[in-house]
Amino acid sequence: xxxxxxxxxxxxxxxxxxxxxxxxxxxxxxxxxxxxxxxxxxxxxxxxxxxxxxxxxxxxxxxxxxxxxxxxxxxxxxxxxxxxxxxxxxxxxxxxxxxxxxxxxxxxxxxxxxxxxxxxxxxxxxxxxxxxxxxxxxxxxxxxxxxxxxxxxxxxxxxxxxxxxxxxxxxxxxxxxxxxxxxxxxxxxxxxxxxxxxxxxxxxxxxxxxxxxxxxxxxxxxxxxxxxxxxxxxxxxxxxxxxxxxxxxxxxxxxxxxxxxxxxxxxxxxxxxxxxxxxxxxxxxxxxxxxxxxxxxxxxxxxxxxxxxxxxxxxxxxxxxxxxxxxxxxxxxxxxxxxxxxxxxxxxxxxxxxxxxxxxxxxxxxxxxxxxxxxxxxxxxxxxxxxxxxxxxxxxxxxxxxxxxxxxxxxxxxxxxxxxxxxxxxxxxxxxxxxxxxxxxxxxxxxxxxxxxxxxxxxxxxxxxxxxxxxxxxxxxxxxxxxxxxxxxxxxxxxxxxxxxxxxxxxxxxxxxxxxxxxxxxxxxxxxxxxxxxxxxxxxxxxxxxxxxxxxxxxxxxxxxxxxxxxxxxxxxxxxxxxxxxxxxxxxxxxxxxxxxxxxxxxxxxxxxxxxx
Amino acid sequence: xxxxxxxxxxxxxxxxxxxxxxxxxxxxxxxxxxxxxxxxxxxxxxxxxxxxxxxxxxxxxxxxxxxxxxxxxxxxxxxxxxxxxxxxxxxxxxxxxxxxxxxxxxxxxxxxxxxxxxxxxxxxxxxxxxxxxxxxxxxxxxxxxxxxxxxxxxxxxxxxxxxxxxxxxxxxxxxxxxxxxxxxxxxxxxxxxxxxxxxxxxxxxxxxxxxxxxxxxxxxxxxxxxxxxxxxxxxxxxxxxxxxxxxxxxxxxxxxxxxxxxxxxxxxxxxxxxxxxxxxxxxxxxxxxxxxxxxxxxxxxxxxxxxx
Numbered sequence: 053x054x055x056x057x058x059x060x061x062x063x064x065x066x067x068x069x070x071x072x073x074x075x076x077x078x079x080x081x082x083x084x085x086x087x088x089x090x091x092x093x094x095x096x097x098x099x100x101x102x103x104x105x106x107x108x109x110x111x112x113x114x115x116x117x118x119x120x121x122x123x124x125x126x127x128x129x130x131x132x133x134x135x136x137x138x139x140x141x142x143x144x145x146x147x148x149x150x151x152x153x154x155x156x157x158x159x160x161x162x163x164x165x166x167x168x169x170x171x172x173x174x175x176x177x178x179x180x181x182x183x184x185x186x187x188x189x190x191x192x193x194x195x196x197x198x199x200x201x202x203x204x205x206x207x208x209x210x211x212x213x214x215x216x217x218x219x220x221x222x223x224x225x226x227x228x229x230x231x232x233x234x235x236x237x238x239x240x241x242x243x244x245x246x247x248x249x250x251x252x253x254x255x256x257x258x259x260x261x262x263x264x265x266x267x268x269x270x271x272x273x274x275x276x277x278x279x280x281x282x283x284x285x286x287x288x289x290x291x292x293x294x295x296x297x298x299x300x301x302x303x304x305x306x307x308x309x310x311x312x313x314x315x316x317x318x319x320x321x322x323x324x325x326x327x328x329x330x331x332x333x334x335x336x337x338x339x340x341x342x343x344x345x346x347x348x349x350x351x352x353x354x355x356x357x358x359x360x361x362x363x364x365x366x367x368x369x370x371x372x373x374x375x376x377x378x379x380x381x382x383x384x385x386x387x388x389x390x391x392x393x394x395x396x397x398x399x400x401x402x403x404x405x406x407x408x409x410x411x412x413x414x415x416x417x418x419x420x421x422x423x424x425x426x427x428x429x430x431x432x433x434x435x436x437x438x439x440x441x442x443x444x445x446x447x448x449x450x451x452x453x454x455x456x457x458x459x460x461x462x463x464x465x466x467x468x469x470x471x472x473x474x475x476x477x478x479x480x481x482x483x484x485x486x487x488x489x490x491x492x493x494x495x496x497x498x499x500x501x502x503x504x505x506x507x508x509x510x511x512x513x514x515x516x517x518x519x520x521x522x523x524x525x526x527x528x529x530x531x532x533x534x535x536x537x538x539x540x541x542x543x544x545x546x547x548x549x550x551x552x553x554x555x556x557x558x559x560x561x562x563x564x565x566x567x568x569x570x571x572x573x574x575x576x577x578x579x580x581x582x583x584x585x586x587x588x589x590x591x592x593x594x595x596x597x598x599x600x601x602x603x604x605x606x607x608x609x610x611x612x613x614x615x616x617x618x619x620x621x622x623x624x625x626x627x628x629x630x631x632x633x634x635x636x637x638x639x640x641x642x643x644x645x646x647x648x649x650x651x652x653x654x655x656x657x658x659x660x661x662x663x664x665x
Numbered sequence: 666x667x668x669x670x671x672x673x674x675x676x677x678x679x680x681x682x683x684x685x686x687x688x689x690x691x692x693x694x695x696x697x698x699x700x701x702x703x704x705x706x707x708x709x710x711x712x713x714x715x716x717x718x719x720x721x722x723x724x725x726x727x728x729x730x731x732x733x734x735x736x737x738x739x740x741x742x743x744x745x746x747x748x749x750x751x752x753x754x755x756x757x758x759x760x761x762x763x764x765x766x767x768x769x770x771x772x773x774x775x776x777x778x779x780x781x782x783x784x785x786x787x788x789x790x791x792x793x794x795x796x797x798x799x800x801x802x803x804x805x806x807x808x809x810x811x812x813x814x815x816x817x818x819x820x821x822x823x824x825x826x827x828x829x830x831x832x833x834x835x836x837x838x839x840x841x842x843x844x845x846x847x848x849x850x851x852x853x854x855x856x857x858x859x860x861x862x863x864x865x866x867x868x869x870x871x872x873x874x875x876x877x878x879x880x881x882x883x884x885x886x887x888x889x890x891x892x893x894x895x896x897x898x899x900x901x902x903x904x905x906x907x908x909x910x911x912x913x914x915x916x917x918x919x920x921x922x923x924x925x926x927x928x929x930x931x932x933x934x935x936x937x938x939x940x941x942x943x944x945x946x947x948x949x950x951x952x953x954x955x956x957x958x959x960x961x962x963x964x965x966x967x968x969x970x971x972x973x
Contacts (some may be wrong), residue, residue, distance in 0.1 A: 081734055158671045182745070281786075299741060302787025303714060309786065490745060503919035511913035515906045522902065559853065561914070565907040566861065571897075572906075573868065576899045602871040609867055610860045617856065620801030660919045 055592050055656030057649055064501040068641070069536060073541035078159040078170040084115060084127040085134045086121075106144055112137050118156075119622050135159030143648065151221050170466060171546045177501055180313035183325060184488035185286075186573055187306045190222070190373060192278035192482030193271065196226050204242055213238050214462050217344055219629070223271065224251070226263045235260040241616070244323040247271075279306065281481035286310060288477035289324055306558075307487065313551060326486055328418035329471060330479040331369040331459075334361045335402065336410035336446065352415060352442030353463060359446055361412050366402045368479070371395025375475035377468035385468035386460045389475065396455035404452040413459050414447045415471075418483035508561050522573050525664035529650045530571040537567050539637040541631075550630050563635030570643030574599040579665055588660050596648055611636050673894050676941060681950070683942035685830060690935075694838020703841050706848030707739045709795075711788040712756040715767045722748040728771065735770050737902060739846055750781070782807035788968075799967030802859075809863065817870060818958060822952045825866050828869035829946035832862045835935045838929055850925040858879050858932030861907070865900065865940035872896045873945065889945050897941075904937040 067210060100117060103126070107114055128137060131170060159169055197220050204227070208215050209388040215238065216228040229235040235253060239262055242253055248270035252263040266274070286308060290298040298309040310325055339348040350358045373392040380386045391399060403411070417440045445461035464467045516534070519527040545552070547552040578595030586594060614633035618626055655663070715735055723743045728751065732740045739756035753767060764783025771778045808827065814822040840847050872892040880888050908930065915926035 060671050195845045204806055302711070304784040304786075307784070429701060501794045503917060507914045507917035507919075507922070511910035514909040515911060518902075518906055518909060559857065561935055563908050566864065566903070568906050569864070569903040572899050572902045576896075576902070579898075580895065598875075601875075602868050605816060605871055606867040609863050612809050612812060613860060613863065615855075616805035616808055617801055620797060628856055632857070 054583070054595060055589055055652045061645075062649055063580075065645055069540075069646070072540040072543040074163070074166065075168045075547050076539045078157075078168045079542055080172065080452070081158040083158065083159050083170065085124045085130070086128060087134065087137045089124040089141060089145065094559050098248070103141065103144070106140055107137060110136060111139055112140075117363065126154055127576065162341055169546060169549075171542070171550060171552045173557065174313045174551045175273075175331055177553060178313065178423075180311055181311040182488070183320065183322070183486060184303070184490075185308045185310065185326065186487045187279055187282055187308065187417070188483045188485065189275050189278065192274055193223060193277075195267065195482065196274050197223075197266075199365075200246060201225055202351045204246070205364065207245065208238055211237075211241060213241070214227060221267045224263060225265075226261055228259075228261045230258065230260075232256050232260045235262050238262055246247050274641055277304070278482040279308070283308060283537075284482060285480050286325065287477040288326075289473070293476075294408070306437075308484070313316075322326070322486065322489070324473070326484060327470070327599055328416075328473055328480055328483045329474050330416045331372075331401070331471075331475070332414040332416060333366045333368075334358065334364065334412050334414060335366065335406060336412055337362050338409075348456065349412075349414060349443050350440055351446075353443055355442075357442060359410075359412060363413070366411075367391070367395045368399050369397070369475050372475045375472040377465065377472040379465075380458070382458055384460055385462045385465045386458045386466050387462065387472050388456070388458045390456045390489065390575055399453050403449050407449050407451060409449055410446050411449050412443050413461070414441055414445045416441050442489075468594075487627045504557065508557055512564065515565060519568060519571075523571075523665055526571075526575050526651075529642075529647050529654075530568060533647045534564060534568065535648055537638050537642040538564060541634055544634045544638060545631070550634075551627065553627065556627055556631055559631040560635065563632060563639065567635065567643060568637030570603045570639060571647060572645070574643070575665060578663070582663065582665075588663050589656070590643040591663070592625070592651060592655065598646070602642070603640065607636050667856060673890060674897070675889050675890060676893050677946060677949070680946040683938075683946060687943060690835050690838070691831065693842065694834050697838050697841040701841050701844070703837065703847045704771075706846040706851075707741065707754060707756040709788050709847070710756060711782060711786050712739070712754060712761045713763050713783065714785045714786045715744060715755065715764050716750050716781040717753065717768055717771065718779045718781055719749045719751065719771075723751065723771075723776060725751070727774075728753070731770060731774060731888070732767065732939045736852055739848070741751060745801075754786065759783075774875045778927070797971075813867070813870075815923050817874060818953075820948060820953050820957060821870050821874075823951060824944045824947040825863065828866050828945055829859060829862055829941045831943050832858055832932060832935045836932050839931050840928065845927065846924055848920065848924065853927045854925045854928035856934065857929060860892045861929075861933060862936035862939065865903075865936055866944040869896055869940050869945055873948070874958055885949060885954055889948070893941055893945055900937060900940065904933055907933050 104114060107126075112133040113129040115129050118125040120129070124138070126141075128134060133461050140549045155168060157164070201220060204225075205215070205218065207228075213234050214230055215234070217229060218228075219226045225240065227235075229238065239253060240262075241250060242262070243249070246264070248267060249264035250267055252265070253260070254263060255261050279302060283302060287298075289299045290310065290312065291298060297308065298313070301311075303309045312321055341360075345363050347363055348360055348361045351354070370393065371391050372389055373395075374390045375387055377385060377387050419438055419440055421436045421438060423436065443461075444461055461473065505549075517533050519530050521527070521528060521535075538560075541563070550556075575594050577599045578591050581591040581594045582588070612634065613635055614629045617649050618629035618633065623646065673880070708800045725744070729740050729742045732742075732755070735901065737755050737757065741754040742751065743754075745752040755763065755767075757763060761783070764780050767783075768778050768780045806829070810822040810826055813825050833855060836855060837847075839845075840851065845851075872895055873889060876892040876895070878890050880891075882888065909931045911926050911933065914922050915930065918926060
């Protein structure tokens with residue numbers, strides 16, 4: 053008997069290996085350190101010479117100049133020059149441009165045409181972008197007070213207690229009443245439901261009012277909640293961005309650190325991370341509604357048009373459980389929204405009794421404006437937070453709304469997509485502001501990285517030597533398969549855009565160590581069958597055949613673990629799961645098919661006297 | 666059935682000893698985890714952050730070394746914005762003095778250092794993240810057990826689960842007992858140990874199943890011995906290569922993967938031991954019979970064999 057594969061099998065194996073080789077190639081071209089300049093100014097010859105001169109005066113060597121989509125990319129020869137070059141350029145261009153550090157791909161054109169790109173390196177190996185965010189605690193308190201005021205008004209109305217005016221300042225909420233009796237009734241009613249306040253009843257009769265101040269304890273609770281909620285939301289958003297191994301961490305009482313490795317487009321990352329967009333659903337005011345209960349807003353895409361809305365909010369974006377974007381019948385962008393249980397109930401109750409009235413969707417965004425003031429003869433930057441509110445749609449309620457509906461009136465599909473992402477990842481419990489944006493170095497230090505890589509190479513060589521000594525010719529075959537396995541793994545990780553970290557590298561080595569296992573199983577089995585007296589060709593056949601079930605069962609169970617860890621886990625657990633599952637699949641392929649193909653080509657077609665195994 | 670050669674080692678005969686060793690290791694581990702807890706790293710506990718500016722770009726490794734010698738634990742040092750600005754993360758509850766203390770230490774070395782800020786940082790792994798990952802592990806274990814139960818038999822699933830718990834608990838126990846830092850890389854290593862141990866156990870189980878089907882005897886200890894001996898060369902070769910890699914990582918890999926390698930080395934050694942002794946030997950008290958693996962129609966033949 054002879055061991056042969058049909059021709060198509062050899063060809064298939066060859067195609068897979070060549071594809072793997074091509075897509076792993078970009079990793080041989082390390083990225084260039086670069087400085088990115090975003091500016092409205094055109095890149096003319098005079099400016100290029102200016103920049104070149106300035107940089108060469110500082111002994112910085114330029115590798116190339118490029119322009120793409122209105123951004124200039126200046127590739128440098130040495131990574132150490134990056135920071136210096138950025139400082140020089142930002143001094144030179146001042147207000148005209150924003151200058152950022154970047155790493156530019158150095159993949160040759162023909163590989164780029166095949167959309168092959170190298171793996172990105174993790175924060176520990178290369179550093180990344182560091183954002184320091186500050187949570188606006190005052191706004192968190194004000195928001196909570198507004199929500200409470202809304203609920204209190206609703207209670208008073210349903211109990212038919214008349215109130216005149218509500219006022220919110222800092223940590224205090226006050227209601228004015230027409231008589232002391234009304235005030236006392238309101239106090240009894242409200243204090244039962246809202247234990248977070250200290251109550252006071254200043255004034256009598258016509259000037260009777262009820263003042264409620266948040267207790268110290270509840271302020272702490274609200275602030276803790278705001279920070280934790282923001283941490284969760286930011287983690288969700290960063291995960292939606294697809295950055296692996298990100299860091300989202302509380303720092304100090306009211307600050308959050310976000311570190312993103314391998315992020316190229318810092319501007320886009322900043323927009324998503326820092327976005328504070330939220331939605332509010334409100335009813336349009338009736339003509340006879342007292343003006344104390346209404347607010348006027350203008351439309352976002354048509355500022356001259358305005359509408360009077362009720363002060364009371366039906367629900368906010370916080371009640372959204374899922375959101376996606378698509379297009380309506382007329383090809384306009386829309387966002388499909390699903391509400392959670394309470395949100396659905398509130399929405400249903402509000403719309404059921406108000407069919408025929410208009411409902412408005414308000415888009416709210418917290419922004420800041422920097423202005424420079426002279427203080428003690430020094431220029432200091434003062435950050436003024438402000439809130440932008442605009443209507444995105446005003447539509448008649450045709451029937452009672454339930455848990456799912458859609459909103460239209462957005463400017464572009466991009467805006468619809470971003471709004472859906474923000475609603476999905478949850479809104480921020482309190483607005484946040486960027487305090488700092490920096491590029492940080494690798495957390496491991498160059499020396500540590502080099503030592504890690506060194507140990508990996510030594511470990512691999514030891515495995516190669518072991519296989520060679522123990523299995524001779526078959527050892528060579530297994531080692532070739534190991535090299536191909538590594539190539540395929542690197543190719544797969546590059547194609548998926550996975551991020552490589554040091555534990556990741558160690559994980560790869562480990563999967564390689566375990567990948568040898570499949571070959572060990574097969575070779576031991578062939579030896580055993582030879583001892584049992586089978587002929588050489590029969591032993592090869594039986595060895596592969598019988599080891600197959602063991603290898604399959606063992607790998608499928610491990611793969612199951614990896615897949616589940618990937619779907620449920622986050623951050624480092626997810627990264628590890630990716631490496632592990634790709635490693636298992638590629639090692640099954642190389643250990644079973646590739647080595648078999650090599651053994652068949654080498655021994656399968658002719659009579660063999662002795663097997664060097 | 667092949668005759669049992671003289672090279673066969675009697676693993677099952679010594680299973681009581683193995684169980685006793687395991688029981689001791691397990692109790693020590695569990696007691697240590699309960700009373701001494703794990704010493705969780707910066708990733709889980711949070712700590713203090715110090716930002717400092719140097720006049721001349723310093724060597725990050727020297728800073729790390731200096732701080733560790735001074736008794737600070739789990740130190741991470743990074744450049745921040747510029748090569749002269751350094752971000753130091755320490756695993757230590759925040760107190761306002763730490764910043765000055767660190768900067769004074771650095772100044773003792775002769776460098777000109779300026780403290781920019783010292784603040785506390787929260788854990789990198791939030792509660793939500795931790796609970797989610799824990800849930801993930803449980804689901805993963807459940808699905809694997811289901812697969813093993815369907816592909817083999819439920820007794821094998823129980824055996825594999827117990828062997829897996831055995832390995833994980835002992836690795837955690839060693840980390841707790843010797844107060845080694847448990848950080849995110851160790852978590853990754855623990856996941857790898859689960860994969861490795863499962864892999865090893867399934868290979869042995871597969872051979873046990875094959876031997877039971879081929880064998881005419883109903884003498885389980887003898888069948889297990891034969892299966893384990895048949896896979897012994899493979900088990901040792903695989904553990905050997907994996908350990909070679911891990912030893913290289915341990916000796917040459919530097920700080921970052923030191924704990925990672927330790928966790929895996931313990932895991933691989935314990936995993937190899939458990940795949941030979943625990944997972945196989947556990948099938949005996951679970952009363953695995955030939956009928957469990959052989960379809961019912963053959964029951965008549967078995968009944969005949971059992972007659973004297």
